[in-house]
Amino acid sequence: MIPASFDYVVPRTLQEAVAELVQHGQEAKVLAGGHSLIPLMKLRLSTPSFLVDIGRIENLNYIREDDGHIVIGALTTHHDIELSELLKQKLPLLTSAASQIGDPQVRNRGTIGGASAHADPNGDFPACLLALDAEFTVVGPKGERSIAAKDFFVDTFTSSLEPNEILREIRIATPPPGSRGTYLKFSRRSQDWAIVAVAAQVRVTGHEVTQVAVGLTGMGSRPLRASGVEQALRGKAGHDDELRQAAERAAEGTDPPQDLNGSPDYRHHLARVLTRRALEQVTAHH
């Protein structure tokens, strides 16, 4: 299958890339790893007439710790995230999600910036980044601005990026010692997208749950926070029955889709079960 024809530029800097987007307006699209955009273009569901390939801009592929934050460049691949020693130590939620995306070939090409900007409601990183209260640093014609995760993911395939803005970096406050995270994904075959998935980041200090964040994939047109679960668990001791009761609230207020993979009821059930398992996993041995 051959995409509709388009023109193509390879800017060397973010400023050049933004200038190209400004010049070509609605016709233009950013190309990063291409693993969401190219399949859409081959099906001609997307027909941009101008592609701005940001793949060769230097210094957009990094994972580092800076002033109490983990910062990840937009061009960092899923594979780099999966293997990062820093993230394995400090943000295993992200390495665990990365390792479950697609397959090794997809992870070699796909980028966290593309996965965020694409805002696929079944994508794996968005729910994690929402649970981690990530900040998105974006560059546009008027300079830089920062967008909180809760405002970044707007709707199916829609982020709050303007068409002439480029996501440069994702910043996440380094979780304090003792905070633990995991991503549990349910799909029928190993390479598939999530039917439902749950991102959990929890800290138990002494006998008190001092931090709890739960993000949901596949439960609506964008990633959601399971705020009922968070409320129910915050301040509790984290005993098994408390985890179970909190997890029962995972689907509260959600309106998940009906599709070939399952009914809304089935997704509600998956959200509750996966939330319970995730909470049990991150609080084990406390």
Added chain:
Amino acid sequence: MRRRVAVTINGAKHEHEVEPRLLLVQYIRELAGLTGTHVGCDTSNCGACTVEVDGHSVKSCTIFAVQADGAEITTIEGLAKGSTLHPLQQAFWDEHGLQCGFCTPGMIMAAKQLLERNPNPTEREIRVGLEGNLCRCTGYHNIVKAIRCRTQGAGRRFLTEGEVRWRFHN
């Protein structure tokens, strides 16, 4: 607007003027004339088109040739040394790791990356590592067996289908 793309494929230089929408797999098959890389699904799922670009396995139906400009590419044709098969090719031969052979180039390229990253994978790791590759003949058992015999675990008794299913799901 056509663009000049220069790549090295299996050590040989290639240079062509192409439309930006040309997929890398078309470049490899139609311009470089290397038809060992197959197109199975053309929708990024089956892995038959897997090649290595700068040391990373990729699905060449999901990357534009222009994105690979300047890259070192390895395809299935680049693995054998003269008439001596690459150890993985030999293993697929010995263990009957192919039936129609359509998925085989992609399977071997994916297996090559898998063993480079993890020289001694468990059976489960092999199966999970091949999640991006489909075999329409469903000959997975012997594919896994072929890869298994290239690892340090080689020589151990191979599990029966029932045991594999049990282990995989537990």
